[in-house]
Protein backbone atom coordinates (compact mmCIF):
# COMPACT_ATOMS: atom_id res chain seq x y z
CA UNK A 1 0.00 0.00 0.00
CA UNK A 2 1.29 3.47 -0.86
CA UNK A 3 -0.49 6.15 1.15
CA UNK A 4 1.16 9.57 1.55
CA UNK A 5 -1.41 10.55 4.20
CA UNK A 6 -0.28 7.72 6.52
CA UNK A 7 1.47 8.83 9.73
CA UNK A 8 4.13 6.62 11.28
CA UNK A 9 3.83 6.74 15.08
CA UNK A 10 7.14 5.63 16.52
CA UNK A 11 6.68 4.26 20.08
CA UNK A 12 9.74 4.39 22.33
CA UNK A 13 9.51 5.10 26.10
CA UNK A 14 5.77 5.72 25.81
CA UNK A 15 4.23 2.26 25.51
CA UNK A 16 0.67 3.41 26.11
CA UNK A 17 -2.43 4.70 24.38
CA UNK A 18 -3.65 7.10 27.10
CA UNK A 19 -2.07 10.55 27.37
CA UNK A 20 0.27 9.89 24.49
CA UNK A 21 0.79 13.23 22.68
CA UNK A 22 2.39 11.75 19.54
CA UNK A 23 -0.35 9.15 19.12
CA UNK A 24 -3.06 11.64 20.02
CA UNK A 25 -1.82 14.16 17.47
CA UNK A 26 -1.44 11.55 14.74
CA UNK A 27 -4.97 10.26 15.32
CA UNK A 28 -6.34 13.83 15.24
CA UNK A 29 -4.43 14.67 12.04
CA UNK A 30 -5.12 11.49 10.15
CA UNK A 31 -7.45 8.50 10.03
CA UNK A 32 -4.87 5.76 9.62
CA UNK A 33 -1.61 5.41 11.49
CA UNK A 34 1.27 2.99 11.31
CA UNK A 35 2.37 2.20 14.88
CA UNK A 36 5.99 1.11 15.14
CA UNK A 37 8.44 -0.06 17.80
CA UNK A 38 12.13 -0.56 16.96
CA UNK A 39 14.51 -2.34 19.32
CA UNK A 40 17.66 -0.27 18.98
CA UNK A 41 20.74 -1.98 20.39
CA UNK A 42 22.94 -0.36 17.74
CA UNK A 43 23.01 3.23 18.99
CA UNK A 44 22.80 2.55 22.73
CA UNK A 45 26.50 1.68 23.14
CA UNK A 46 27.32 0.95 26.79
CA UNK A 47 23.76 1.77 27.79
CA UNK A 48 21.84 -0.93 25.99
CA UNK A 49 19.00 -2.33 28.07
CA UNK A 50 19.82 -4.70 30.93
CA UNK A 51 18.38 -8.18 31.41
CA UNK A 52 15.40 -7.28 33.62
CA UNK A 53 14.42 -4.32 31.44
CA UNK A 54 14.30 -6.60 28.42
CA UNK A 55 11.95 -8.97 30.20
CA UNK A 56 9.66 -6.05 31.12
CA UNK A 57 9.84 -4.66 27.60
CA UNK A 58 8.78 -8.03 26.15
CA UNK A 59 5.58 -8.02 28.19
CA UNK A 60 4.94 -4.30 27.71
CA UNK A 61 5.17 -4.71 23.92
CA UNK A 62 2.83 -7.69 23.98
CA UNK A 63 0.33 -5.54 25.84
CA UNK A 64 0.72 -2.53 23.55
CA UNK A 65 0.35 -4.78 20.51
CA UNK A 66 -2.82 -6.27 21.99
CA UNK A 67 -4.21 -2.80 22.71
CA UNK A 68 -3.53 -1.83 19.11
CA UNK A 69 -5.45 -4.85 17.84
CA UNK A 70 -2.26 -6.75 16.95
CA UNK A 71 -1.19 -3.97 14.58
CA UNK A 72 2.11 -2.90 16.19
CA UNK A 73 4.83 -3.20 13.55
CA UNK A 74 8.08 -4.37 15.14
CA UNK A 75 11.70 -4.31 14.01
CA UNK A 76 15.20 -4.33 15.40
CA UNK A 77 18.25 -2.43 14.21
CA UNK A 78 19.12 1.18 13.42
CA UNK A 79 15.90 3.26 13.46
CA UNK A 80 17.28 5.74 10.93
CA UNK A 81 17.44 3.14 8.20
CA UNK A 82 14.33 1.27 9.30
CA UNK A 83 12.10 4.36 9.46
CA UNK A 84 13.30 5.68 6.12
CA UNK A 85 12.77 2.30 4.48
CA UNK A 86 9.31 2.06 6.01
CA UNK A 87 8.40 5.56 4.80
CA UNK A 88 9.60 4.67 1.28
CA UNK A 89 7.74 1.36 1.35
CA UNK A 90 4.43 2.89 2.49
CA UNK A 91 4.69 6.42 1.08
CA UNK A 92 4.20 7.91 4.59
CA UNK A 93 5.23 11.59 4.70
CA UNK A 94 5.01 12.11 8.45
CA UNK A 95 6.67 10.47 11.46
CA UNK A 96 5.57 11.38 15.01
CA UNK A 97 7.26 10.43 18.30
CA UNK A 98 7.58 11.46 21.93
CA UNK A 99 10.96 12.76 23.01
CA UNK A 100 13.61 10.82 24.96
CA UNK A 101 16.40 12.50 26.90
CA UNK A 102 19.35 10.10 27.08
CA UNK A 103 22.43 11.48 25.33
CA UNK A 104 22.55 8.67 22.77
CA UNK A 105 18.88 8.91 21.91
CA UNK A 106 19.08 12.70 21.50
CA UNK A 107 22.06 12.30 19.15
CA UNK A 108 20.28 9.58 17.16
CA UNK A 109 16.95 11.42 16.95
CA UNK A 110 18.61 14.61 15.73
CA UNK A 111 20.24 12.69 12.90
CA UNK A 112 16.95 11.03 12.02
CA UNK A 113 15.12 14.36 11.92
CA UNK A 114 17.79 15.80 9.59
CA UNK A 115 17.65 12.78 7.31
CA UNK A 116 13.84 12.91 7.15
CA UNK A 117 14.05 16.55 6.05
CA UNK A 118 16.36 15.49 3.19
CA UNK A 119 13.61 13.16 2.00
CA UNK A 120 10.91 15.77 2.48
CA UNK A 121 9.33 13.80 5.30
CA UNK A 122 8.12 15.63 8.38
CA UNK A 123 9.50 14.41 11.73
CA UNK A 124 7.54 15.81 14.68
CA UNK A 125 8.45 15.24 18.29
CA UNK A 126 6.27 15.75 21.38
CA UNK A 127 6.71 15.73 25.13
CA UNK A 128 5.17 12.58 26.54
CA UNK A 129 7.56 11.75 29.37
CA UNK A 130 8.34 14.83 31.44
CA UNK A 131 6.28 17.35 33.36
CA UNK A 132 8.73 20.12 32.47
CA UNK A 133 11.16 20.19 29.56
CA UNK A 134 14.73 20.42 30.90
CA UNK A 135 15.53 23.43 28.70
CA UNK A 136 12.62 25.40 30.15
CA UNK A 137 13.71 25.17 33.79
CA UNK A 138 16.83 27.24 34.31
CA UNK A 139 18.19 29.72 36.82
CA UNK A 140 17.92 33.47 36.18
CA UNK A 141 21.44 33.44 34.73
CA UNK A 142 20.39 30.80 32.19
CA UNK A 143 22.40 27.96 33.75
CA UNK A 144 20.78 24.72 34.90
CA UNK A 145 19.90 24.15 38.54
CA UNK A 146 22.17 21.73 40.40
CA UNK A 147 20.28 21.66 43.69
CA UNK A 148 16.90 19.97 43.93
CA UNK A 149 14.90 22.30 46.19
CA UNK A 150 15.36 25.52 44.18
CA UNK A 151 15.03 23.50 40.95
CA UNK A 152 11.67 22.19 42.06
CA UNK A 153 10.27 25.11 44.06
CA UNK A 154 11.63 28.12 42.17
CA UNK A 155 12.00 26.45 38.79
CA UNK A 156 9.24 23.89 38.25
CA UNK A 157 6.48 25.01 40.58
CA UNK A 158 6.79 28.65 39.51
CA UNK A 159 6.58 27.81 35.82
CA UNK A 160 3.56 26.57 33.83
CA UNK A 161 1.81 23.66 35.56
CA UNK A 162 2.02 20.24 33.87
CA UNK A 163 -0.60 19.87 31.13
CA UNK A 164 -3.69 17.81 31.89
CA UNK A 165 -3.59 14.25 30.47
CA UNK A 166 -4.93 13.63 26.98
CA UNK A 167 -7.63 11.02 26.40
CA UNK A 168 -7.03 7.73 24.60
CA UNK A 169 -7.90 8.25 20.92
CA UNK A 170 -11.14 6.53 19.94
CA UNK A 171 -11.24 3.88 17.19
CA UNK A 172 -7.55 3.94 16.31
CA UNK A 173 -7.18 2.69 12.74
CA UNK A 174 -3.86 1.06 12.04
CA UNK A 175 -2.10 -0.15 8.95
CA UNK A 176 0.51 -2.86 9.46
CA UNK A 177 2.90 -3.79 6.66
CA UNK A 178 3.61 -7.51 6.36
CA UNK A 179 7.36 -7.54 6.87
CA UNK A 180 7.45 -6.85 10.64
CA UNK A 181 8.75 -9.07 13.44
CA UNK A 182 6.83 -10.63 16.30
CA UNK A 183 7.55 -9.66 19.93
CA UNK A 184 9.29 -13.04 20.37
CA UNK A 185 11.51 -12.33 17.35
CA UNK A 186 13.04 -9.45 19.33
CA UNK A 187 14.70 -12.05 21.62
CA UNK A 188 14.12 -10.04 24.75
CA UNK A 189 13.67 -12.98 27.07
CA UNK A 190 16.74 -14.85 28.32
CA UNK A 191 17.67 -17.91 26.27
CA UNK A 192 17.41 -20.12 29.33
CA UNK A 193 13.79 -19.72 30.33
CA UNK A 194 12.91 -20.80 33.80
CA UNK A 195 12.89 -19.93 37.44
CA UNK A 196 14.22 -16.35 37.28
CA UNK A 197 12.15 -15.13 34.29
CA UNK A 198 8.98 -16.67 35.63
CA UNK A 199 9.43 -15.63 39.25
CA UNK A 200 10.55 -12.06 38.60
CA UNK A 201 7.38 -11.10 36.68
CA UNK A 202 4.98 -12.74 39.16
CA UNK A 203 4.33 -9.70 41.40
CA UNK A 204 3.61 -7.48 38.40
CA UNK A 205 0.85 -6.86 35.88
CA UNK A 206 2.99 -5.54 33.05
CA UNK A 207 0.35 -3.71 31.08
CA UNK A 208 -1.07 -0.23 30.62
CA UNK A 209 -4.14 -1.33 32.54
CA UNK A 210 -1.85 -2.70 35.26
CA UNK A 211 -0.15 0.70 35.54
CA UNK A 212 -3.46 2.48 36.09
CA UNK A 213 -4.55 -0.18 38.57
CA UNK A 214 -1.28 0.32 40.51
CA UNK A 215 -1.85 4.07 40.64
CA UNK A 216 -5.43 3.62 41.81
CA UNK A 217 -4.47 1.20 44.59
CA UNK A 218 -1.65 3.50 45.68
CA UNK A 219 -3.89 6.57 45.77
CA UNK A 220 -6.43 4.70 47.84
CA UNK A 221 -4.13 2.80 50.18
CA UNK A 222 -0.66 4.37 50.14
CA UNK A 223 -0.88 8.09 49.49
CA UNK A 224 -2.35 9.34 52.74
CA UNK A 225 0.56 8.11 54.87
CA UNK A 226 3.12 8.31 52.05
CA UNK A 227 5.31 10.93 53.70
CA UNK A 228 6.28 8.69 56.64
CA UNK A 229 5.26 5.28 55.36
CA UNK A 230 7.51 5.57 52.28
CA UNK A 231 10.53 4.90 54.49
CA UNK A 232 9.41 1.46 55.61
CA UNK A 233 10.07 -1.26 53.05
CA UNK A 234 7.47 -3.66 54.47
CA UNK A 235 4.69 -1.08 54.22
CA UNK A 236 2.53 -0.62 51.15
CA UNK A 237 2.98 3.14 51.05
CA UNK A 238 5.03 3.52 47.87
CA UNK A 239 3.49 3.42 44.42
CA UNK A 240 5.81 0.92 42.67
CA UNK A 241 5.07 2.90 39.52
CA UNK A 242 8.73 3.33 38.54
CA UNK A 243 8.93 0.65 35.81
CA UNK A 244 5.62 1.82 34.33
CA UNK A 245 6.89 5.40 34.31
CA UNK A 246 10.20 4.33 32.80
CA UNK A 247 8.57 2.46 29.93
CA UNK A 248 5.85 5.06 29.64
CA UNK A 249 2.94 2.72 30.35
CA UNK A 250 1.59 5.57 32.40
CA UNK A 251 2.55 9.23 32.03
CA UNK A 252 3.91 11.34 34.88
CA UNK A 253 1.13 13.80 34.03
CA UNK A 254 -1.50 11.24 34.92
CA UNK A 255 0.22 10.42 38.23
CA UNK A 256 0.72 14.12 39.01
CA UNK A 257 -2.84 15.22 38.32
CA UNK A 258 -4.42 12.25 40.09
CA UNK A 259 -2.29 12.93 43.19
CA UNK A 260 -3.07 16.64 43.00
CA UNK A 261 -6.78 15.90 42.84
CA UNK A 262 -6.46 13.89 46.08
CA UNK A 263 -4.47 16.61 47.84
CA UNK A 264 -7.65 18.53 48.61
CA UNK A 265 -9.18 15.61 50.59
CA UNK A 266 -8.75 15.87 54.36
CA UNK A 267 -5.54 14.19 55.53
CA UNK A 268 -4.07 13.78 52.06
CA UNK A 269 -2.27 17.09 51.59
CA UNK A 270 1.15 16.08 52.96
CA UNK A 271 1.17 12.68 51.30
CA UNK A 272 0.20 14.13 47.93
CA UNK A 273 2.71 16.95 48.23
CA UNK A 274 5.51 14.56 49.06
CA UNK A 275 4.59 12.14 46.24
CA UNK A 276 4.48 14.99 43.73
CA UNK A 277 7.90 16.15 44.89
CA UNK A 278 9.24 12.62 44.29
CA UNK A 279 7.96 12.93 40.74
CA UNK A 280 9.91 16.19 40.87
CA UNK A 281 13.08 14.23 41.73
CA UNK A 282 12.53 12.23 38.56
CA UNK A 283 12.32 15.50 36.61
CA UNK A 284 15.48 16.72 38.34
CA UNK A 285 17.39 13.57 37.33
CA UNK A 286 16.28 14.04 33.73
CA UNK A 287 17.28 17.68 33.82
CA UNK A 288 20.72 16.69 35.16
CA UNK A 289 21.15 14.05 32.47
CA UNK A 290 20.07 16.47 29.75
CA UNK A 291 22.39 19.27 30.87
CA UNK A 292 25.24 16.98 31.94
CA UNK A 293 25.12 14.07 29.48
CA UNK A 294 28.22 12.46 31.02
CA UNK A 295 26.29 11.94 34.29
CA UNK A 296 26.32 8.11 33.86
CA UNK A 297 30.12 7.90 33.92
CA UNK A 298 31.66 11.18 35.16
CA UNK A 299 31.68 12.36 38.80
CA UNK A 300 29.86 15.69 38.94
CA UNK A 301 32.27 16.74 41.67
CA UNK A 302 35.72 16.33 40.12
CA UNK A 303 37.41 15.92 43.51
CA UNK A 304 36.02 12.37 43.55
CA UNK A 305 38.18 11.56 40.54
CA UNK A 306 41.02 10.93 42.98
CA UNK A 307 38.97 8.88 45.44
CA UNK A 308 40.87 5.69 46.34
CA UNK A 309 38.21 3.15 45.29
CA UNK A 310 39.20 -0.43 45.95
CA UNK A 311 39.88 -2.00 42.59
CA UNK A 312 40.06 -5.74 43.38
CA UNK A 313 37.49 -7.25 45.67
CA UNK A 314 35.35 -9.43 43.49
CA UNK A 315 34.38 -11.71 46.42
CA UNK A 316 32.84 -8.87 48.44
CA UNK A 317 31.15 -7.37 45.39
CA UNK A 318 29.75 -10.80 44.59
CA UNK A 319 28.50 -11.19 48.19
CA UNK A 320 26.76 -7.81 47.86
CA UNK A 321 25.12 -8.79 44.58
CA UNK A 322 23.90 -12.11 45.93
CA UNK A 323 22.62 -10.78 49.26
CA UNK A 324 25.29 -12.58 51.32
CA UNK A 325 26.97 -9.71 53.18
CA UNK A 326 25.92 -10.86 56.65
CA UNK A 327 23.96 -7.62 57.18
CA UNK A 328 20.30 -8.71 57.05
CA UNK A 329 18.77 -5.46 55.74
CA UNK A 330 21.36 -5.27 52.95
CA UNK A 331 20.86 -8.92 52.06
CA UNK A 332 17.06 -8.67 52.11
CA UNK A 333 17.20 -5.69 49.75
CA UNK A 334 19.62 -7.30 47.30
CA UNK A 335 17.45 -10.41 47.22
CA UNK A 336 14.30 -8.33 46.73
CA UNK A 337 16.01 -6.84 43.68
CA UNK A 338 16.92 -10.26 42.28
CA UNK A 339 13.54 -11.81 42.96
CA UNK A 340 11.21 -8.98 41.95
CA UNK A 341 13.16 -6.60 39.68
CA UNK A 342 12.43 -3.84 42.19
CA UNK A 343 13.96 -2.49 45.39
CA UNK A 344 12.39 -0.12 47.86
CA UNK A 345 13.94 3.38 47.84
CA UNK A 346 15.07 3.27 51.50
CA UNK A 347 16.87 0.01 50.75
CA UNK A 348 18.44 1.37 47.55
CA UNK A 349 20.01 4.02 49.76
CA UNK A 350 21.18 1.49 52.35
CA UNK A 351 22.73 -0.97 49.88
CA UNK A 352 24.20 1.87 47.80
CA UNK A 353 25.86 3.38 50.84
CA UNK A 354 27.10 -0.06 51.92
CA UNK A 355 28.72 -0.75 48.55
CA UNK A 356 30.33 2.63 48.13
CA UNK A 357 31.29 3.38 51.72
CA UNK A 358 31.66 0.07 53.57
CA UNK A 359 33.21 -1.73 50.62
CA UNK A 360 34.81 1.36 49.03
CA UNK A 361 33.65 0.09 45.66
CA UNK A 362 33.19 2.52 42.77
CA UNK A 363 29.55 3.60 42.32
CA UNK A 364 29.80 2.47 38.69
CA UNK A 365 29.77 -1.18 39.84
CA UNK A 366 26.54 -0.60 41.77
CA UNK A 367 24.94 1.31 38.91
CA UNK A 368 25.83 -1.53 36.52
CA UNK A 369 24.26 -4.21 38.72
CA UNK A 370 21.12 -2.13 39.20
CA UNK A 371 21.04 -1.49 35.46
CA UNK A 372 20.93 -5.20 34.79
CA UNK A 373 18.51 -6.21 37.54
CA UNK A 374 15.99 -3.37 37.93
CA UNK A 375 12.76 -3.33 35.97
CA UNK A 376 12.86 0.46 36.33
CA UNK A 377 16.55 0.80 35.29
CA UNK A 378 16.61 4.34 34.05
CA UNK A 379 19.72 6.17 32.90
CA UNK A 380 18.68 9.48 34.44
CA UNK A 381 17.40 8.20 37.81
CA UNK A 382 20.00 5.48 38.23
CA UNK A 383 23.00 7.67 37.40
CA UNK A 384 21.81 10.67 39.41
CA UNK A 385 20.90 8.49 42.41
CA UNK A 386 24.21 6.61 42.45
CA UNK A 387 26.11 9.89 42.28
CA UNK A 388 23.90 11.16 45.11
CA UNK A 389 24.66 8.09 47.24
CA UNK A 390 28.38 8.23 46.51
CA UNK A 391 28.48 11.88 47.49
CA UNK A 392 29.91 12.98 44.16
CA UNK A 393 26.61 14.18 42.65
CA UNK A 394 25.28 17.67 42.28
CA UNK A 395 23.00 17.82 45.29
CA UNK A 396 24.52 14.79 46.98
CA UNK A 397 24.29 13.24 50.42
CA UNK A 398 27.52 14.27 52.16
CA UNK A 399 30.13 11.55 51.99
CA UNK A 400 30.57 11.50 55.77
CA UNK A 401 26.93 10.44 56.23
CA UNK A 402 27.45 6.70 56.34
CA UNK A 403 24.40 4.56 56.94
CA UNK A 404 24.75 2.04 59.75
CA UNK A 405 23.00 -1.04 58.31
CA UNK A 406 22.06 -2.28 61.77
CA UNK A 407 20.37 0.90 62.99
CA UNK A 408 18.77 1.44 59.57
CA UNK A 409 17.30 -2.05 59.79
CA UNK A 410 16.11 -1.53 63.37
CA UNK A 411 14.54 1.81 62.52
CA UNK A 412 12.87 1.01 59.22
CA UNK A 413 12.12 -2.70 59.61
CA UNK A 414 11.49 -2.80 63.37
CA UNK A 415 9.50 -6.02 63.44
CA UNK A 416 11.63 -7.65 60.78
CA UNK A 417 8.82 -8.29 58.30
CA UNK A 418 10.93 -7.24 55.32
CA UNK A 419 14.05 -9.15 56.37
CA UNK A 420 12.06 -12.30 57.16
CA UNK A 421 10.42 -12.15 53.71
CA UNK A 422 13.68 -12.15 51.80
CA UNK A 423 16.10 -13.80 54.24
CA UNK A 424 14.03 -16.78 55.35
CA UNK A 425 17.01 -18.46 57.02
CA UNK A 426 16.69 -15.81 59.77
CA UNK A 427 12.95 -16.40 60.12
CA UNK A 428 13.11 -17.66 63.71
CA UNK A 429 15.62 -15.19 65.10
CA UNK A 430 14.02 -12.88 67.70
CA UNK A 431 13.56 -9.23 66.64
CA UNK A 432 16.21 -8.17 69.15
CA UNK A 433 18.97 -9.87 67.12
CA UNK A 434 17.42 -9.92 63.67
CA UNK A 435 19.48 -7.03 62.33
CA UNK A 436 22.69 -8.19 64.08
CA UNK A 437 22.66 -12.00 64.26
CA UNK A 438 26.34 -12.08 65.28
CA UNK A 439 25.34 -10.61 68.67
CA UNK A 440 22.85 -13.38 69.41
CA UNK A 441 23.93 -15.82 72.15
CA UNK A 442 24.68 -19.34 70.96
CA UNK A 443 21.53 -20.85 72.49
CA UNK A 444 19.37 -18.26 70.68
CA UNK A 445 21.09 -19.10 67.38
CA UNK A 446 20.65 -22.82 68.06
CA UNK A 447 16.96 -22.38 68.75
CA UNK A 448 16.55 -20.38 65.54
CA UNK A 449 18.41 -23.10 63.63
CA UNK A 450 21.15 -20.73 62.52
CA UNK A 451 24.84 -21.54 62.20
CA UNK A 452 26.67 -18.35 61.39
CA UNK A 453 29.16 -18.84 58.58
CA UNK A 454 27.11 -21.80 57.32
CA UNK A 455 23.37 -21.15 57.16
CA UNK A 456 23.89 -17.38 57.13
CA UNK A 457 27.17 -15.48 56.59
CA UNK A 458 29.16 -13.59 59.18
CA UNK A 459 29.43 -9.86 58.27
CA UNK A 460 31.90 -9.41 55.40
CA UNK A 461 33.16 -6.18 56.99
CA UNK A 462 33.06 -4.70 60.46
CA UNK A 463 30.85 -1.59 60.43
CA UNK A 464 33.02 0.60 62.63
CA UNK A 465 36.30 -0.30 60.95
CA UNK A 466 34.75 0.17 57.50
CA UNK A 467 33.31 3.52 58.51
CA UNK A 468 36.67 4.80 59.77
CA UNK A 469 38.39 3.62 56.60
CA UNK A 470 35.79 5.35 54.40
CA UNK A 471 36.15 8.62 56.28
CA UNK A 472 39.94 8.45 55.90
CA UNK A 473 39.56 7.85 52.17
CA UNK A 474 37.26 10.85 51.92
CA UNK A 475 39.81 13.02 53.78
CA UNK A 476 42.28 12.13 51.04
CA UNK A 477 40.01 13.54 48.32
CA UNK A 478 39.53 16.73 50.31
CA UNK A 479 43.30 17.20 50.34
CA UNK A 480 43.34 17.13 46.55
CA UNK A 481 40.77 19.95 46.27
Ligand SMILES: Cc1cc2nc3c(=O)[nH]c(=O)nc-3n(C[C@H](O)[C@H](O)[C@H](O)COP(=O)(O)OP(=O)(O)OC[C@H]3O[C@@H](n4cnc5c(N)ncnc54)[C@H](O)[C@@H]3O)c2cc1C
Pocket residue numbers: 230238239240241242243245246278279280281282283285343344345346348349352370374376377378379381382383385386389
Ligand atom coordinates in the same frame (compact mmCIF):
# COMPACT_ATOMS: atom_id res chain seq x y z
C1 LIG B 1 21.14 3.91 44.22
C2 LIG B 1 19.78 4.25 43.63
C3 LIG B 1 19.47 3.87 42.33
C4 LIG B 1 18.23 4.19 41.77
N1 LIG B 1 17.96 3.78 40.48
C5 LIG B 1 16.76 4.11 39.94
C6 LIG B 1 16.43 3.70 38.60
O1 LIG B 1 17.23 3.09 37.88
N2 LIG B 1 15.19 4.01 38.13
C7 LIG B 1 14.27 4.70 38.88
O2 LIG B 1 13.17 4.96 38.38
N3 LIG B 1 14.58 5.14 40.11
C8 LIG B 1 15.77 4.86 40.67
N4 LIG B 1 16.05 5.28 41.95
C9 LIG B 1 15.13 6.21 42.63
C10 LIG B 1 14.05 5.58 43.52
O3 LIG B 1 14.63 4.65 44.38
C11 LIG B 1 12.97 4.89 42.71
O4 LIG B 1 12.47 5.75 41.72
C12 LIG B 1 11.79 4.47 43.60
O5 LIG B 1 12.24 3.66 44.64
C13 LIG B 1 10.78 3.74 42.75
O6 LIG B 1 9.79 3.18 43.55
P1 LIG B 1 8.30 3.73 43.55
O7 LIG B 1 7.80 3.84 42.16
O8 LIG B 1 7.55 2.84 44.47
O9 LIG B 1 8.52 5.16 44.16
P2 LIG B 1 7.51 6.21 44.78
O10 LIG B 1 8.01 6.56 46.13
O11 LIG B 1 6.11 5.75 44.69
O12 LIG B 1 7.74 7.49 43.87
C14 LIG B 1 6.97 7.76 42.69
C15 LIG B 1 7.89 8.01 41.52
O13 LIG B 1 8.72 9.14 41.76
C16 LIG B 1 10.01 8.92 41.18
N5 LIG B 1 11.01 8.89 42.24
C17 LIG B 1 10.84 8.53 43.53
N6 LIG B 1 11.99 8.67 44.22
C18 LIG B 1 12.90 9.13 43.34
C19 LIG B 1 14.28 9.47 43.44
N7 LIG B 1 14.94 9.41 44.59
N8 LIG B 1 14.91 9.90 42.34
C20 LIG B 1 14.25 10.01 41.17
N9 LIG B 1 12.96 9.70 41.01
C21 LIG B 1 12.28 9.26 42.08
C22 LIG B 1 9.96 7.57 40.50
O14 LIG B 1 9.65 7.76 39.14
C23 LIG B 1 8.84 6.86 41.24
O15 LIG B 1 8.23 5.86 40.48
C24 LIG B 1 17.29 4.94 42.54
C25 LIG B 1 17.61 5.30 43.84
C26 LIG B 1 18.83 4.96 44.40
C27 LIG B 1 19.14 5.39 45.80
